[in-house]
Amino acid sequence: MSEVSVKSLFVSLLLIGLVASTVVISSRAQQSDVLTGNWAAASPSNDGYVRKAYFNLKQDGEQITGTIRATQFFYKINKSTGGPDGFTLEASMMDGKSERKVTYEGKLVGNELQIGRRNRPDQPITFQTAVRAPEGEGAMPARIEPPPLRKVQYNGLAKTPPMGWNSWNKFAGRIDDATVRGIADAMSKNGMKEAGYVYINIDDTWEAGRDAQGNILTNTKFPDMKALADYVHKKGLKLGIYSSPGPNTCAGYEGSYGHEEQDARTYAAWGIDYLKYDWCGARILYTDEEMPAVYQKMGEALLKTKRPIVYSLCQYGRQDVWKWGPDVGGNLWRTTGDIRDTWDSMTNIGFRQNELAQFAKPGHWNDPDMLEIGNGGMTDAEYRTHMSLWAMLAAPLLAGNDLRNTTPATIEILTNKEVIAVDQDKLGKQGRQAWKSGDQEIWTRPLSGGATAVAIFNRGKEEAKMSVKWADLQLANKKVVRDLWLHQEITTAGLEYSVTVAVHGVVLLRVK
Numbered sequence: 001m002s003e004v005s006v007k008s009l010f011v012s013l014l015l016i017g018l019v020a021s022t023v024v025i026s027s028r029a030q031q032s033d034v035l036t037g038n039w040a041a042a043s044p045s046n047d048g049y050v051r052k053a054y055f056n057l058k059q060d061g062e063q064i065t066g067t068i069r070a071t072q073f074f075y076k077i078n079k080s081t082g083g084p085d086g087f088t089l090e091a092s093m094m095d096g097k098s099e100r101k102v103t104y105e106g107k108l109v110g111n112e113l114q115i116g117r118r119n120r121p122d123q124p125i126t127f128q129t130a131v132r133a134p135e136g137e138g139a140m141p142a143r144i145e146p147p148p149l150r151k152v153q154y155n156g157l158a159k160t161p162p163m164g165w166n167s168w169n170k171f172a173g174r175i176d177d178a179t180v181r182g183i184a185d186a187m188s189k190n191g192m193k194e195a196g197y198v199y200i201n202i203d204d205t206w207e208a209g210r211d212a213q214g215n216i217l218t219n220t221k222f223p224d225m226k227a228l229a230d231y232v233h234k235k236g237l238k239l240g241i242y243s244s245p246g247p248n249t250c251a252g253y254e255g256s257y258g259h260e261e262q263d264a265r266t267y268a269a270w271g272i273d274y275l276k277y278d279w280c281g282a283r284i285l286y287t288d289e290e291m292p293a294v295y296q297k298m299g300e301a302l303l304k305t306k307r308p309i310v311y312s313l314c315q316y317g318r319q320d321v322w323k324w325g326p327d328v329g330g331n332l333w334r335t336t337g338d339i340r341d342t343w344d345s346m347t348n349i350g351f352r353q354n355e356l357a358q359f360a361k362p363g364h365w366n367d368p369d370m371l372e373i374g375n376g377g378m379t380d381a382e383y384r385t386h387m388s389l390w391a392m393l394a395a396p397l398l399a400g401n402d403l404r405n406t407t408p409a410t411i412e413i414l415t416n417k418e419v420i421a422v423d424q425d426k427l428g429k430q431g432r433q434a435w436k437s438g439d440q441e442i443w444t445r446p447l448s449g450g451a452t453a454v455a456i457f458n459r460g461k462e463e464a465k466m467s468v469k470w471a472d473l474q475l476a477n478k479k480v481v482r483d484l485w486l487h488q489e490i491t492t493a494g495l496e497y498s499v500t501v502a503v504h505g506v507v508l509l510r511v512k
């Protein structure tokens with residue numbers, strides 16, 4: 001080899017080396033912020049409305065910061081590990097108070113993120129594909145100051161606790177127009193309408209986005225809400241709907257934030273008779289202390305439409321809602337978290353309402369959540385206890401089962417007119433616990449015309465012989481005692497009445 005060719009070989013090797021190291025350095029530089037950007041992951045849907053989660057990330061080498069928006073939640077990323085080939089993001093809710101934390105796992109695949117979170121430690125992650133979205137899309141909306149507090153005039157509705165049906169317990173996100181019509185058909189034929197059930201309430205997941213003028217749109221499950229309302233009205237029933245004061249509902253659909261009056265006008269134009277207004281998405285913008293003002297806004301908006309629309313507040317009993325619910329125009333307010341179709345859930349909610357009795361009155365009711373009767377998770381005896389307890393509590397009676405497909409026993413429980421008469425008593429006084437020993441409880445409720453409802457509950461796992469001492473209940477001068485499940489008068493010659501109460505059962509009496 002000549003001296004020249006050795007030299008040129010040396011120079012080319014040097015060049016190759018230089019180029020190679022530049023490639024390594026530049027690809028590292030790219031790697032160190034390649035995740036930075038606004039990423040959107042669309043959830044699959046069967047209703048034409050695309051719900052998106054947003055990952056607004058800033059990658060600085062080994063560290064990823066930023067925010068995550070998913071359903072109604074906004075999170076701030078506190079901690080990260082890894083990089084584009086595999087990372088985890090630990091985030092907590094941005095209301096600064098909530099304990100809610102989430103961990104996402106993801107990686108960059110080509111131009112897309114594969115990202116997901118584990119809902120439960122024993123479950124696998126369902127990954128979603130996120131693509132780059134314009135900066136600003138999905139950002140936290142600007143906060144609108146809540147109005148100063150002023151008393152909203154009573155709308156004159158719900159003189160007795162509302163009765164009807166709600167879609168959530170049984171159908172959740174699967175509710176659609178055809179099902180609502182089917183439920184209305186069933187309710188007008190199965191004795192429920194005659195028994196007093198009137199509202200057919202569509203819960204979350206009917207919404208789509210908004211049109212250019214900001215009007216709320218329905219998704220493909222509800223092609224024509226006005227036509228649906230007409231259908232329900234023709235059956236002699238009423239139609240209810242659902243929204244949130246936040247930008248998103250609990251299920252991540254469009255809320256009424258910044259559109260309160262416009263939405264109220266739309267509901268009125270459709271012929272809506274009842275609104276359940278669910279806090280969920282509002283917590284990213286407002287504190288619990290601001291709840292009254294935020295609820296007042298929709299209370300006023302509904303009143304302004306001049307259409308009679310029952311106003312149901314759903315904020316899980318936070319902030320002692322029973323103290324201010326009536327002032328913001330509320331006809332009823334949830335007092336607890338969500339009910340489930342189990343004995344424990346139902347009784348934990350129902351038997352804990354004692355302290356709230358003083359707050360119920362005609363036009364304004366405590367709402368321990370919808371009925372689970374007929375959904376299959378409890379025995380018929382347990383469902384009778386559910387119905388009796390809700391009647392003692394002057395609770396709204398909103399059935400939550402599939403009325404198109406139900407057993408005679410379920411209908412019999414839901415349409416027991418003597419029990420319903422207790423619930424609907426026009427005095428509107430909520431019952432209270434009068435006596436308790438272990439698993440046994442006796443509750444009483446004053447009724448109009450000087451009568452009293454007496455519920456003898458056996459919460460135990462064994463059948464129990466229980467006794468009511470009339471004098472203990474200030475009922476020593478009682479004359480007529482009627483068993484509201486057996487539909488018969490009972491003879492009670494003595495100072496007390498003893499009866500065998502089934503496992504998880506109830507004996508419900510009307511004493512006069």
Ligand code: GLA
Pocket residue numbers: 168203204249250251278314337338
């Ligand atoms: C909350 C409410 C439920 C139901 C769902 C809908 O959990 O408490 O009753 O309305 O939202 O997403």
